[in-house]
Amino acid sequence: xxxxxxxxxxxxxxxxxxxxxxxxxxxxxxxxxxxxxxxxxxxxxxxxxxxxxxxxxxxxxxxxxxxxxxxxxxxxxxxxxxxxxxxxxxxxxxxxxxxxxxxxxxxxxxxxxxx
Amino acid sequence: xxxxxxxxxxxxxxxxxxxxxxxxxxxxxxxxxxxxxxxxxxxxxxxxxxxxxxxxxxxxxxxxxxxxxxxxxxxxxxxxxxxxxxxxxxxxxxxxxxxxxxxxxxxxxxxxxx
Numbered sequence: 442x443x444x445x446x447x448x449x450x451x452x453x454x455x456x457x458x459x460x461x462x463x464x465x466x467x468x469x470x471x472x473x474x475x476x477x478x479x480x481x482x483x484x485x486x487x488x489x490x491x492x493x494x495x496x497x498x499x500x501x502x503x504x505x506x507x508x509x510x511x512x513x514x515x516x517x518x519x520x521x522x523x524x525x526x527x528x529x530x531x532x533x534x535x536x537x538x539x540x541x542x543x544x545x546x547x548x549x550x551x552x553x554x555x556x
Numbered sequence: 557x558x559x560x561x562x563x564x565x566x567x568x569x570x571x572x573x574x575x576x577x578x579x580x581x582x583x584x585x586x587x588x589x590x591x592x593x594x595x596x597x598x599x600x601x602x603x604x605x606x607x608x609x610x611x612x613x614x615x616x617x618x619x620x621x622x623x624x625x626x627x628x629x630x631x632x633x634x635x636x637x638x639x640x641x642x643x644x645x646x647x648x649x650x651x652x653x654x655x656x657x658x659x660x661x662x663x664x665x666x667x668x669x670x
Contacts, residue, residue, distance in 0.1 A: 445599060447599070450597070473656065475656065475657070477660075482565065482662060482663075483662050484560070484646075484659075484660040484661055484662045484663070485646070485658075485660040486660075487657060487658070487659070490656075490657065534599070534600070536599075536600070538656055541656065542656060543656075544602065545602070545656060545658070546599070547592075547599035547600040547601075548599050549597060549598050549599045550599065
């Protein structure tokens, strides 16, 4: 099956720094990628939809300037948490599909801890 | 607003026992429904999905789920659980705009006793 690689799997950073998370589709071209955030014992919450070559579409309540998404190629989308603070600590997961409304493939997630 | 409720946060069963994980949804139209499984350190894997047609859906790894519109439920079942089934299970509903925009439940963590 299709593989989505997410890196890093875990990152610890100081408050005020920026952190970049990568999501790569390894064996297929992903026109659409999604970014989710998961708090402990809670649902995965959709943050944004990323389409190659265009601006990401953010869900209501998600700060665009805080969570920068770049989908520069058909195999790579990045999420940058800018000026991270402890409340940004969470589990971030990406997913990708070959085409809109097709099966999703998920990355293994990134645990972000901001000190 | 669309939502998904998984009432059981944690379930423990013995190996070989039957399993049912509950999922209730709130959705204004005919929903697209999914069950995913997440093992530690791995991404979410699709177990099965329901779009239309037969309300009893067969999935991978011996799982099945039944869509009951009258109860707004989509419960996941397996007749005999294996130790390797221990994982976190997520029910999801396709949001407006395409079934890719999924709304997830909080998940049910399954532990399997030998």
